[in-house]
Amino acid sequence: MGKATFRIWTGQAEQAGFKDYATDVGEGMVVLDAVHQIQAETAPTLACRWNCKAGKCGSCSAEINGKPRLMCMTRLDQLDLSMPVVIEPMKSFPHIKDLVTDVSWNFRVKKSIKKFKPRAPDAPDGTWRMQQADVDRVQEFRKCIECFLCQDVCHVLRDHHKHPEFAGPRHFVYTAALEMHPLDTEDRLGQMKDEGGLGYCNITKCCTKVCPEHITITDNAIIPLKERVVDEYYDPITRLFKMFKPRK
Amino acid sequence: MSDYQTVEHDVLVIGAGGAGLRAAIEAAASKVSVGLVCKSLLGKAHTVMAEGGMAAAMANVDDRDNWKVHFSDTMRGGQYLNNWVMAELHAKEAPDRVRELEAWGALFDRTRDGRILQRNFGGHRYPRLAHVGDRTGLEMIRTLQDHGIHQGIEVYMEQTVTTLLTDGGRVVGAFGYDRERGRFKVFKAKAIVLATGGVGRAFKISSNSWEYTGDGHALAYNAGADLMDMEFVQFHPTGMVWPPSVRGILVTEGVRGEGGRLLNNKGERFMFNDIPDLYKNQTAKDAEEGWRYVTGDKSANRPPELLTRDHVARCINREVKAGRGSPHGGVYLDIAWIKEKIPSAQDHIKKKLPSMYHQFKELAGVDITTTTMEVGPTTHYVMGGVRVDGVTQMSTVPGLFAAGEVAAGLHGANRLGGNSLSDLLVFGKRAGEHAANWARQQGAGRIDEAQVSQAAKQALEPFDRPNGENPYNVQHSLQDMMQDKVGIVRTEADMAAAIEGLGALKKRASGVGIAGNREYNSGWHTCLDLPNLLCVSEAVARCALDRRESRGGHFREDYPEKSKEFANHNTVVRKNADGSMQLRREAIPAMREDLKQVVEENK
Ligand code: SF4
Ligand code: SF4
Ligand code: FES
Numbered sequence: 001m002g003k004a005t006f007r008i009w010t011g012q013a014e015q016a017g018f019k020d021y022a023t024d025v026g027e028g029m030v031v032l033d034a035v036h037q038i039q040a041e042t043a044p045t046l047a048c049r050w051n052c053k054a055g056k057c058g059s060c061s062a063e064i065n066g067k068p069r070l071m072c073m074t075r076l077d078q079l080d081l082s083m084p085v086v087i088e089p090m091k092s093f094p095h096i097k098d099l100v101t102d103v104s105w106n107f108r109v110k111k112s113i114k115k116f117k118p119r120a121p122d123a124p125d126g127t128w129r130m131q132q133a134d135v136d137r138v139q140e141f142r143k144c145i146e147c148f149l150c151q152d153v154c155h156v157l158r159d160h161h162k163h164p165e166f167a168g169p170r171h172f173v174y175t176a177a178l179e180m181h182p183l184d185t186e187d188r189l190g191q192m193k194d195e196g197g198l199g200y201c202n203i204t205k206c207c208t209k210v211c212p213e214h215i216t217i218t219d220n221a222i223i224p225l226k227e228r229v230v231d232e233y234y235d236p237i238t239r240l241f242k243m244f245k246p247r248k
Numbered sequence: 249m250s251d252y253q254t255v256e257h258d259v260l261v262i263g264a265g266g267a268g269l270r271a272a273i274e275a276a277a278s279k280v281s282v283g284l285v286c287k288s289l290l291g292k293a294h295t296v297m298a299e300g301g302m303a304a305a306m307a308n309v310d311d312r313d314n315w316k317v318h319f320s321d322t323m324r325g326g327q328y329l330n331n332w333v334m335a336e337l338h339a340k341e342a343p344d345r346v347r348e349l350e351a352w353g354a355l356f357d358r359t360r361d362g363r364i365l366q367r368n369f370g371g372h373r374y375p376r377l378a379h380v381g382d383r384t385g386l387e388m389i390r391t392l393q394d395h396g397i398h399q400g401i402e403v404y405m406e407q408t409v410t411t412l413l414t415d416g417g418r419v420v421g422a423f424g425y426d427r428e429r430g431r432f433k434v435f436k437a438k439a440i441v442l443a444t445g446g447v448g449r450a451f452k453i454s455s456n457s458w459e460y461t462g463d464g465h466a467l468a469y470n471a472g473a474d475l476m477d478m479e480f481v482q483f484h485p486t487g488m489v490w491p492p493s494v495r496g497i498l499v500t501e502g503v504r505g506e507g508g509r510l511l512n513n514k515g516e517r518f519m520f521n522d523i524p525d526l527y528k529n530q531t532a533k534d535a536e537e538g539w540r541y542v543t544g545d546k547s548a549n550r551p552p553e554l555l556t557r558d559h560v561a562r563c564i565n566r567e568v569k570a571g572r573g574s575p576h577g578g579v580y581l582d583i584a585w586i587k588e589k590i591p592s593a594q595d596h597i598k599k600k601l602p603s604m605y606h607q608f609k610e611l612a613g614v615d616i617t618t619t620t621m622e623v624g625p626t627t628h629y630v631m632g633g634v635r636v637d638g639v640t641q642m643s644t645v646p647g648l649f650a651a652g653e654v655a656a657g658l659h660g661a662n663r664l665g666g667n668s669l670s671d672l673l674v675f676g677k678r679a680g681e682h683a684a685n686w687a688r689q690q691g692a693g694r695i696d697e698a699q700v701s702q703a704a705k706q707a708l709e710p711f712d713r714p715n716g717e718n719p720y721n722v723q724h725s726l727q728d729m730m731q732d733k734v735g736i737v738r739t740e741a742d743m744a745a746a747i748e749g750l751g752a753l754k755k756r757a758s759g760v761g762i763a764g765n766r767e768y769n770s771g772w773h774t775c776l777d778l779p780n781l782l783c784v785s786e787a788v789a790r791c792a793l794d795r796r797e798s799r800g801g802h803f804r805e806d807y808p809e810k811s812k813e814f815a816n817h818n819t820v821v822r823k824n825a826d827g828s829m830q831l832r833r834e835a836i837p838a839m840r841e842d843l844k845q846v847v848e849e850n851k
Contacts (some may be wrong), residue, residue, distance in 0.1 A: 012767065016260070026491075026492065026493070026494070027491050028490065028491020028492060028611070029491070029492075029493045030493060030494075030611070033493040039720065039771070040718070040720035040721070040724070043771060044718055044719065044720060044762060044763075044764075044770065044771030044774075045762065045764035045769045045771050045772070046770060046771075047769070047770050048770070049288070049289070049767035050287055050457075050458065051292045051293075051294070051296075051457040051458060051459065052292075052294075052296065052297050052457050052495075052497070053457070053494075053497065054297065054497045054607060054611075055606070055610065056296050056297050056383070056386065056603070057288075057292045057296045057297070057457070058292065059288065059289065059292050073610055073611070075610075082758050093417065095770040096428055096767075096768055097767055098768070100428075100768050102428075103289065104405070107289075107290065107397075107405075109396070110394075111397050111398070115394070115395070115398045116352065116353035116394065116395070118351060118353070123362075127347055127350065127351075127363075128350070129312060129361065129362030129363065129364050130355075130358055130362050132357065132358040135303065135355045135356075135357075135358060138355055138357055139381070142355060142380070142386075142387060142390065143383065143386070144390075145296070146291055146292075167561075178353075181353065181355070183353075184353075185472065212412055214471075238696060238848065241692070
């Protein structure tokens with residue numbers, strides 16, 4: 001296939017900027033292959049995260065020609081190689097070096113969300129029974145590989161920097177998975193409404209569009225959460241009802 | 249003297265895949281202070297890539313299953329070189345470990361009556377693998393991670409340990425650096441659990457992530473511990489072969505568990521042509537019986553595609569060498585054919601094998617519901633590792649424990665699919681428990697400043713040689729050589745050449761250099777991975793050279809048969825005082841009588 005040029009954001013802090021690297025490209029190559037090749041040939045110090053090279057670990061997130069994507073799942077034959085391929089780090093998180101950003105905020109947010117709390121086992125063998133139909137919808141959310149591309153694209157974080165008051169789509173998916181878990185008994189709706197800033201989301205669906213696991217983040221996770229919040233906190237009949245009966 | 253920060257824990261766990269997380273959770277449960285070090289971000293470890301499932305004799309699908317059958321399957325698969333103490337504990341405890349995951353939030357696929365569904369897998373007599381589609385590893389690591397972050401464990405992300413610190417033969421800490429800033433850190437600990445996974449990056453074609461550079465193996469070896477069974481490397485029969493950039497990426501055995509068949513370029517289902525004696529009476533006679541087996545007919549035997557991995561890998565290798573392979577040097581794996589059997593085959597495949605569907609679609613442009621896949625063997629797993637006590641998981645160095653892939657014993661000469669995830673849980677828990685016990689009984693050790701400065705000096709050496717050789721070149725040369733000379737088919741001459749080659753590569757590795765600073769410097773990290781890769785490569789080559797027979801994952805073209813002479817010992821290496829590698833054969837203790845009987849009953 002010949003040579004192609006990769007315009008990669010390199011360096012740290014004020015010294016960071018684009019640098020062009022040319023390297024050979026061949027059939028079936030993905031962007032991560034090109035980056036590895038560049039590391040081996042000309043830029044050994046170049047920093048990027050990766051683990052699996054199979055779209056399963058969510059480490060290699062970056063912005064390729066402006067689009068948030070996994071480098072290991074972006075094939076070169078889908079890109080226009082007559083122009084430099086632009087590779088940048090994610091924008092919603094503090095930059096560390098080259099393609100690596102500080103994503104630790106995500107881990108702190110997750111830890112702040114109330115953990116899984118199952119009901120007592122109620123099957124004769126001391127476990128639980130669950131039907132496939134009931135786990136199906138939660139399994140969709142549990143496909144999440146924590147690539148944080150949805151966090152990267154969401155304007156609430158990217159443009160408005162609401163990190164302290166907005167959990168972001170990844171953590172709405174996480175919360176929805178817990179809330180809809182057939183065994184869970186905890187209530188996280190208040191938490192999502194208040195600390196999670198669920199109201200900031202105006203359903204632009206950008207997060208759903210970039211999710212490499214094709215999780216329908218907005219329709220299946222965020223909207224149901226919003227509906228539950230409305231039911232729980234704003235619907236007068238439910239509120240009256242709640243005075244007599246616990247939620248779950 | 250370099251600056252460093254010191255942190256202190258009772259138990260330090262190195263590695264945060266399934267085994268490390270499980271160990272940390274267990275240790276934390278007994279109220280000791282626990283630190284957990286991971287080379288990547290939390291939740292990214294190689295465990296996420298496990299697809300098929302975790303083996304546990306819960307008998308949810310076939311009530312004939314029990315720990316005895318699982319034990320016998322594991323021993324047969326390992327060609328009886330297994331540590332039978334571990335194989336027994338594993339078979340007995342795996343079901344509880346799976347149920348515990350469910351109690352922590354894991355959502356497995358269900359049976360019709362709402363229990364955990366179990367699937368067929370190579371070498372397992374009954375459907376035994378609890379699973380979530382083909383992303384079981386992700387479910388497992390996420391469950392442990394999401395549970396673990398609430399247990400008071402201190403997590404150190406993106407930190408690499410380069411040296412273990414000892415005090416009079418006992419382990420008292422670890423020295424390492426954080427990848428982000430390159431700052432040094434000393435972890436003081438009364439007990440250390442190694443859970444660093446495997447060595448797959450020593451080979452060119454590998455399903456393993458970059459982290460698999462044999463760190464734990466090398467750390468233990470350099471601290472004086474025994475490594476055992478290093479000749480046994482598992483080549484998974486089905487990795488992707490095309491396009492070149494994806495070569496080696498795993499194609500789950502689950503494809504075959506769902507009925508996938510292997511074909512050569514003549515369209516022949518070649519696995520029927522070579523069925524080992526050990527498995528004759530457990531294998532289907534024809535395609536029809538094989539299909540009945542995968543669709544749950546209890547009177548049927550499994551199709552030959554589900555024979556053990558070592559055997560399937562060699563059969564594929566043979567087809568390719570005989571010119572009956574696919575255009576890119578593999579064979580065909582066909583799941584699309586099941587449309588002859590079930591009307592909604594396309595949806596069925598997408599539901600049962602979603603990540604495989606996705607992976608081939610995106611990376612190879614192949615729709616597996618209509619087209620065959622091209623597959624070939626890929627380096628997948630190392631059965632060998634740190635020699636441990638079967639009950640406590642303590643190595644031969646006091647205070648140093650190992651669990652999961654980095655430990656040896658459970659799998660013997662060959663691991664069955666699905667026995668890895670259960671291994672991580674069963675022995676992760678045990679290691680965590682016994683490390684905590686040990687820590688409670690020990691006073692704080694003394695950190696030897698001389699060891700620390702030596703480690704710091706070594707770590708910085710590559711910066712003294714800004715014009716030294718590019719570390720990636722050395723790594724690639726090593727991978728090429730190991731693939732070529734100590735790979736799936738081995739001979740005396742090749743391996744002798746490999747050992748010589750390793751000497752030359754060691755020299756090159758001591759001359760690698762890197763420019764730039766210590767902050768997130770990938771080249772520097774590669775420089776520091778090299779000694780570990782070289783250490784495990786040498787262990788693999790020396791042990792493989794010594795074992796003049798073929799057994800399990802170890803295949804010698806010059807000694808293609810199993811030999812009695814090698815049936816009753818493990819190969820063990822340890823570091824000599826002069827730094828050279830010393831090899832010895834160690835007799836396997838005779839199996840307990842009742843277990844012998846169990847094996848006999850399940851022949
Ligand atoms: S739908 Fe909501 S969460 Fe998703 S990107 Fe838009 S604003 Fe953000
Ligand atoms: S929801 Fe999708 S985009 Fe967001 S972190 Fe998970 S996998 Fe990535
Ligand atoms: S390297 Fe794992 S998702 Fe790209």
